[in-house]
Amino acid sequence: MSGPARTDLEKCMELLIKTFHEHAGTDSNSSTLSRDELTNLVKTQLPRFVPKDKECEQKFLDFVDCSGDGEVDFLEYVTALACLTALYHGAFTKCGQKRSSK
Numbered sequence: 076m077s078g079p080a081r082t083d084l085e086k087c088m089e090l091l092i093k094t095f096h097e098h099a100g101t102d103s104n105s106s107t108l109s110r111d112e113l114t115n116l117v118k119t120q121l122p123r124f125v126p127k128d129k130e131c132e133q134k135f136l137d138f139v140d141c142s143g144d145g146e147v148d149f150l151e152y153v154t155a156l157a158c159l160t161a162l163y164h165g166a167f168t169k170c171g172q173k174r175s176s177k
Protein backbone atom coordinates (compact mmCIF):
# COMPACT_ATOMS: atom_id res chain seq x y z
CA MET A 76 0.00 0.00 0.00
CA SER A 77 1.46 3.43 -0.99
CA GLY A 78 0.77 6.83 0.54
CA PRO A 79 1.69 8.26 3.90
CA ALA A 80 3.43 6.08 6.46
CA ARG A 81 1.07 3.96 8.52
CA THR A 82 0.17 5.42 11.87
CA ASP A 83 0.48 3.49 15.12
CA LEU A 84 -3.29 3.01 15.20
CA GLU A 85 -3.33 1.65 11.64
CA LYS A 86 -0.49 -0.72 12.56
CA CYS A 87 -2.52 -1.76 15.59
CA MET A 88 -5.52 -2.57 13.40
CA GLU A 89 -3.35 -4.61 11.04
CA LEU A 90 -1.92 -6.48 14.01
CA LEU A 91 -5.43 -7.32 15.24
CA ILE A 92 -6.27 -8.75 11.80
CA LYS A 93 -2.96 -10.61 11.45
CA THR A 94 -3.24 -12.11 14.95
CA PHE A 95 -6.78 -13.33 14.26
CA HIS A 96 -5.78 -15.07 11.03
CA GLU A 97 -2.60 -16.58 12.46
CA HIS A 98 -4.61 -18.26 15.21
CA ALA A 99 -7.72 -19.02 13.14
CA GLY A 100 -5.64 -20.88 10.59
CA THR A 101 -4.42 -23.69 12.80
CA ASP A 102 -7.37 -26.02 12.04
CA SER A 103 -9.50 -26.85 9.00
CA ASN A 104 -11.63 -23.66 9.32
CA SER A 105 -9.37 -20.65 8.85
CA SER A 106 -12.18 -18.08 8.95
CA THR A 107 -13.09 -18.58 12.62
CA LEU A 108 -11.40 -19.29 15.94
CA SER A 109 -12.34 -22.58 17.56
CA ARG A 110 -12.47 -22.63 21.37
CA ASP A 111 -8.98 -24.18 21.38
CA GLU A 112 -7.64 -21.54 19.00
CA LEU A 113 -9.20 -18.74 21.06
CA THR A 114 -7.78 -20.19 24.28
CA ASN A 115 -4.33 -20.37 22.68
CA LEU A 116 -4.64 -16.79 21.38
CA VAL A 117 -5.56 -15.45 24.82
CA LYS A 118 -2.81 -17.41 26.59
CA THR A 119 -0.10 -16.30 24.17
CA GLN A 120 -1.25 -12.77 23.30
CA LEU A 121 -3.25 -11.61 26.34
CA PRO A 122 -1.61 -13.35 29.32
CA ARG A 123 -2.95 -10.72 31.76
CA PHE A 124 -6.50 -11.66 30.73
CA VAL A 125 -6.20 -15.44 31.09
CA PRO A 126 -9.15 -16.60 33.22
CA LYS A 127 -8.12 -17.86 36.65
CA ASP A 128 -10.04 -21.14 36.64
CA LYS A 129 -12.03 -23.43 34.32
CA GLU A 130 -15.39 -21.87 35.26
CA CYS A 131 -14.12 -18.35 34.51
CA GLU A 132 -12.51 -19.63 31.31
CA GLN A 133 -15.84 -21.11 30.19
CA LYS A 134 -17.69 -17.86 30.99
CA PHE A 135 -15.06 -15.87 29.09
CA LEU A 136 -15.33 -18.14 26.05
CA ASP A 137 -19.14 -17.91 26.17
CA PHE A 138 -18.86 -14.10 26.37
CA VAL A 139 -16.62 -13.94 23.30
CA ASP A 140 -18.70 -16.46 21.34
CA CYS A 141 -21.83 -14.26 21.29
CA SER A 142 -23.69 -16.42 18.78
CA GLY A 143 -23.02 -19.56 20.82
CA ASP A 144 -22.06 -21.63 17.78
CA GLY A 145 -18.75 -22.75 19.26
CA GLU A 146 -16.73 -20.67 16.79
CA VAL A 147 -15.54 -17.08 17.10
CA ASP A 148 -15.71 -15.05 13.90
CA PHE A 149 -13.80 -11.84 13.26
CA LEU A 150 -16.65 -9.58 14.42
CA GLU A 151 -16.99 -11.46 17.73
CA TYR A 152 -13.19 -11.29 18.15
CA VAL A 153 -12.90 -7.52 17.59
CA THR A 154 -15.99 -6.86 19.72
CA ALA A 155 -14.46 -8.80 22.62
CA LEU A 156 -11.16 -6.97 22.19
CA ALA A 157 -12.99 -3.62 22.20
CA CYS A 158 -14.69 -4.60 25.48
CA LEU A 159 -11.37 -5.71 27.00
CA THR A 160 -9.74 -2.49 25.82
CA ALA A 161 -12.50 -0.46 27.51
CA LEU A 162 -11.99 -2.39 30.76
CA TYR A 163 -8.23 -1.95 30.48
CA HIS A 164 -8.72 1.76 29.84
CA GLY A 165 -10.86 2.03 32.97
CA ALA A 166 -8.23 0.28 35.10
CA PHE A 167 -5.45 2.31 33.47
CA THR A 168 -7.31 5.58 34.12
CA LYS A 169 -8.01 4.69 37.76
CA CYS A 170 -4.31 3.92 38.28
CA GLY A 171 -3.42 7.28 36.73
CA GLN A 172 -5.91 9.07 39.01
CA LYS A 173 -4.48 7.36 42.09
CA ARG A 174 -0.94 8.30 41.11
CA SER A 175 -1.80 11.93 40.33
CA SER A 176 -3.85 12.41 43.54
CA LYS A 177 -0.88 11.64 45.80
Ligand SMILES: [Ca+2]
Nearest residue numbers: 099104107109
Ligand atom coordinates in the same frame (compact mmCIF):
# COMPACT_ATOMS: atom_id res chain seq x y z
CA1 LIG B 1 -10.08 -21.99 12.88
